[in-house]
Amino acid sequence: MSAEAGYGTQPDVLAALLAVVGDAGSVLSYDEDRSFAALSLGRFGSVGSSQLDWSGVEVLHRSPAFDGDGLRGLLRGLSRPDELAVVFWSNLAVPSLALEVGLVARHAEAILECCFACWVYLADSGSLIEFQDGEGFTAGRVPE
Template identity: 65%
Template sequence: MSAGAAYGTQPDTIAAVLQATGDAAMVLSYAEDRACAALALNRFGSIGSTRLDWHGAEVLRRSTAYDGAELRSLLHAFAGRDELAVVWWGNLAVPSIALEARVAARCADEILDCGPECWIHLMDSDVLIEFQDGEGFTAGRPPR
């Protein structure tokens, strides 16, 4: 099965996020997901299958906390007013979403409950936040 065919086949995984955000989140198509990934995730190498290689990237903050409060703190610290955020989880079967960063901050717990890793790209600020369950967060700018 191709990545495009598998993409978004597990939307129930993010049902709690979509319910918490109401109509404030948009589920991205595979083409939209890949276009957004080209601006952030795809600019990194990887370590293993789901961890980003931050070598060559500007790291703005690392945190060993791994809860919604810390994600809210990062979003408030780095997102501009009304900034769009794109959220990916570690499995292409789980569709990515786009929503305002302030809404993502409000739903931080639900976002983190969807899987053991996720990435949030703040589109205007060009800041990527990586979450690895049990390890914490890294926030920084993708390599050029």
């Protein structure tokens, strides 16, 4: 199965999250996902299959936290509440979601429960937050 054919085939993983954000969240199509990924995730190398290689990148903060409070703290320090955020999960079968940072902060626990790893791209500030369950958060500037 191609990445495009498999993309978004498990939207039920986001059902609880979408129920609380409603129309304020936008589920991305495969093409939209790939466009945002090219501006963010695609500019990093990888370590293994699901971690970014942060070597040579401006790291802004590392945190051993792996909960909603940890994500909220990073968002407060890196962005404005009305900034566009795109949330990618480690499984392409779970579609990416675009919403305002304030909603990401408000529903941080629900976002982190969707998958064991995710990335939050802060479009206006050009920053990315990586979450790996059990390892915490890393935030940094997206390489040019």
